[in-house]
Amino acid sequence: MKNSFRKRTNVLLAKAFTRWPVLGRLWSKTAPITTSTDVPWTPMSKPLSDCRISLVTTGGLHLKTDQPFDMDDPQGDPTFRVIPANARQADLAITHNYYDHADADRDFNLLLPLDRVRELALAGHLAGVTPSHYSFMGHIDGPHVATLEREILPALVGRIRTERPGFVFLTPA
C-alpha cells in the first residue's frame, strides 16, 4: 500500500516535471543529494580520431529481449543493461515511468546517440565504437544508492575497462 502510494507520487511528480520543467528545477534544489568536495579527473591523452567511444544513459533503455527495469520498487532499480553496438531501433524499449519518453521511443538517439557515433566512426572522426554500451534507470533511491556504489559501479567500470574506450559519454533521461 505504502509502495503503491510512493509509486503513484513518483509518476505524478514526473508528469508535472515534464509539463512544467521549472518544477523539476525547483525540486532539484532540495533533492537529497550528497555534495561532493573532490572531482575525479583523467585528462584526455589522445585525439578523438584515436579514441573509441562508450555510451552510458540513465534513460531506462534496454533490449526488448532483456529484463525490463523494476518499476515496482518505488526506490528504483540500480542495475544496468548492456546495449550492443549494433542495436537498432526495433531492438530497443524504454522502461521508465518517471519521464515522458514518447519521442525517445521513436528515436533512441535522443538518449543514446549510437547511430550518430557509428556515423562519426565511419567517417573517421572517432576510432570506433566499443562493442558494449550501458543503460540505467535513473531513479535510484534509498538503499539502492549504496548498492550502486559498492556493487554495480565496480562491475560496470570493470566491464568498460575491458573494451578500452578512449572516453565515455553519459546522458540523463
Place this chain on the structure above:
Amino acid sequence: MGLIQRGIEAAGIPTVSLSILRDITERVRPPRALFLRWPFGHPLGELGNTAQQFTVLHDAFDFLYTAAPGEIRDLPYPWRRHTYSMPAAWNLKATHPMS
C-alpha cells in the same frame, strides 16, 4: 548519473556528460558536464533533428579537451528556438534518423 560518471573517471577513463538539472550536477560534481535547459527525455534534442544531435556531440567532445576539472558549461541553445547546422569540422550529411 553523476555518481556513475565519477566512478568511471576515477578508474582512469575520461568522461563527459550532459546535464538537464544544473543544481543536482553542481552538488554531485562530475568531471565535465554540459548543461542544457531542455525538457526531460531529450538530452540530444528534438525528434528528427540530426544536425542538433551532432552539434551537441561536437560540443561535448570539444569540452573533453577544454574543460577545467569539475566545470559545468552552459550550452547556448534555447529549446526549439534555434536552427542547427552540421558542425563544420565534421564532414557529414544530416539524415533523418527514422529513414
